[in-house]
Amino acid sequence: MNLFEIIDEIEKVDPEIHERLNPRRDAIKNITSFGSKVAVAAMPFALGALFKKAYGQTTTSVFDVLNFALTLEYLESEFYNVGTAKGVVPAANSAYIANITRDEANHVTFLKNVIISSGGMPVSKPEIDLSGGNGSGTGPFASAFTDYNLFLTVAQAFEDTGVRAYKGQAGYLKGNKTILTAALSIHAVEARHAAAIRQLRHDRGATATMPWIVSTASLGNDTTVAAVNANYAGEENTVQGGVDLKALGSIGAVTAAFDEPLTKEQVLALLSGSFLVKR
Amino acid sequence: MKTELNKTTGGANMVRRSFLRYAGTGAAAVAILGAASCKKDYSKGSSSNDIGIGDMGVLNFAYALEQLEAAFYLQVVATPYSGITTTETAYLTDIKDHEVLHRDFFKTVLGTSAIQTLTPDFSKINFSDRASVLGAAKLFEDTGVRAYDGAGYLIENVDYLAIAGKIVSVEARHAALISNLLTPGSFVASDQVDTNGLNYTNTIAEVLAAANGFLKTKVTASNFNYYA
Secondary structure (H helix, E strand, O other), X not given: OOHHHHHHHHHHHOOOHHHHHXXXXXXXXXXXXXXXXXXXXXXXXXXXXHHHHHOOOOXXXXXXXXXHHHHHHHHHHHHHHHHHHOOOOOHHHHXXXXXXXXXXXXXXXXXXXXXXXXXXXXXXXXXXXXXXXXXXXXOOOHHHXXXXXXHHHHHHHHHHHHHHHHHHHHHHHOOOHHHHHHHXXXXXXXXXXXXXXXXXXXHOOOOOOOOOOOOOOOOOOOOOOHHHHHXXXXXXXXXXXXXXXXXXXXXXXXXXXXOOOOOHHHHHHHHEOOOEOOO | OOOOOXXXXXXXXXXXXHHHHHOOXXXXXXXXXXXXXXXXOOXXXXXXXXXXXXXXXXXXXXXXXXXXXXXXXXXXXXXXOOOOOHHHHHHXXXXXXXXXXXXXXXXXXXXXHOOOOOOEOOOOOOOOOHHHHHHHHHHHHHHHHHHHHHHHHHOOOHHHHHHHHHHHHHHHHHHHHHHHHHOOOOOOOOOOEOOOOOEOOOOHHXXXXXXXXXXXXXXXXXXXXXXX
């Protein structure tokens, strides 16, 4: 791949390409060192964002989305790192949790690299209270690292909420081959995590818990933990694309067959002042 | 565009109209549909096996995969493999329900733009054998996830993109479960997830080449560089 040839090609149809790229000129001049610092795998992502910025479309939104995702990944990664360090995970499940711990750490690294290599500034790790106590350490989930069933319940809520959060951002990345595809690919991995955590809970006796979210007509939350009702609000939706699917299947199947999004504001309202410390 | 309902077209068309209205079919999407119908008639009518162009093409691509998955799980549930457990029956029955809903959803919203009903070819699958069935299920689910994720950027209407997002995570849940039933703990193994923690993706051409191995009716995508 030769970036300069690409720019030359664009220049044939857009003589002002260099003007458009001007704010990023340093980044382009330093493309070699930039490339050596960033994992090669992240390069296409970097260029995708670069051109978005040059054409002034949704650059702010793209960085907003990536930093929002990074914030969520910091939280998830911290949760699994602490859980692993405190030894709450029984040996029989350690391979499952180790895989998820690895993926969340990789997501943090990947998102940081993409943001940096695209000319953005990654947000720093927020102050986190895994008890959900806004810094007190004595929130409702304080015993998650000594009570494995509670650990899995919190993990499930994080994963399901993460899936909803990524889903809610897809529209802001519409048509962006590199960034949207990356976000959808993380989104799928979060859904794989959610299913696996739910399966572990099922196998430990929560036999009503399926790998997918089975809502009732009036309650999205299928965890039986009322404290996370808001995390599942809206999952009970049965109308897709203007078509009410209730006539086509049971309420459980209709709600489980489609996962529902959350907006950034909804997700931050769930986390800020509890898991994300607000002073 | 006329929006009043034609009483002779039946309910499906009315539902589709409401879908398109909901989806905020703006000038751009209309232009694409218009362009498609003015040029070559790739996907008109329910007799075509070519997915067509633009967003309707991507939706038909999804419809083709959901038809294949639904047919597969209907067979799995109708003729359970030997030694199937109660839990496995519950899981596979749920998945069957989801895939049938996905199939019926796309058929409804695509209306007269839908490709034809596809005839599957499951001759390579031994439905009495657990490993054969779950192996095929894993292939279908993993391929479904890669397909939706790989085609997402092609979708121009933000409401269709949202729908694809709502379905792909459910396919990923299926994929993780099936993978774990085959090999516990393999739900994010390196065959599907790269070293950055990203699920692999595939192009429409790659996915259809794989799917057509299980279809008597071959699906083509002439506007996406794929000919069966």
